[in-house]
Amino acid sequence: MAEATWSVGRVAKRCGVKVSTLHFYEQKGLIKSWRNNGNQRRYKPEVLRRISIIKAAQKLGISLDEVKQAFLSLPDNRTPTTEDWQLLSTNWQQMLDARISYMQKLRDQLTGCIGCGCLSMNSCPLYNPDDILAAKGNGPVLLDQSSAQHQT
Structure with missing residues (x-):
């Protein structure tokens, strides 16, 4: 058949x-x-x-x-079998947990400073003389740095 x-x-x-x-x-x-x-x-x-x-x-x-x-x-x-799905979902869960942590940190800092060191905001709480954060990388280095710490 x-x-x-x-x-x-x-x-x-x-x-x-x-x-x-x-x-x-x-x-x-x-x-x-x-x-x-x-x-x-x-x-x-x-x-x-x-x-x-x-x-x-x-x-x-x-x-x-x-x-x-x-x-x-x-x-x-x-x-994927049921067992395969368990493994895939566990791996994806870890990735999603990291994304959620990053987004929560971004949400919590959104109305203030997101750690980019741009100094473009009038009341930026980040003190970044002479753009010293540039040595740590591009973009929101403080946000990225703290997210990396949460992943370890």
Whole structure:
């Protein structure tokens, strides 16, 4: 008996995405299909799990490149199993915790100084004579420095 396959339209409808989104995911190497004798795209039902993971990751701010790297880390680029998902989600949780910490620090300092050393604000609480913070790097060096400390 032949294995069940799904059309591109059925997958798109079931996943709540456009057909063009499926084509995009395929182009990025996140999902795969094949062509039947009538030259129509066909998918294995397990593609639904991959798309669900992609959509969940995107809602969390995880890039498609990060999702692709996670998928590539699986043996034979298989669809993640429950055990695979536990590992992927743990890794993503650590990354998200670092992002959340960074955003909380940014939120807390947003109305004051974000540590960039720009001296452009009239009441900047950061004393940065002669732009001494430039030696520590570009951008919000104090914010980046304290976030790096939280990650260790």
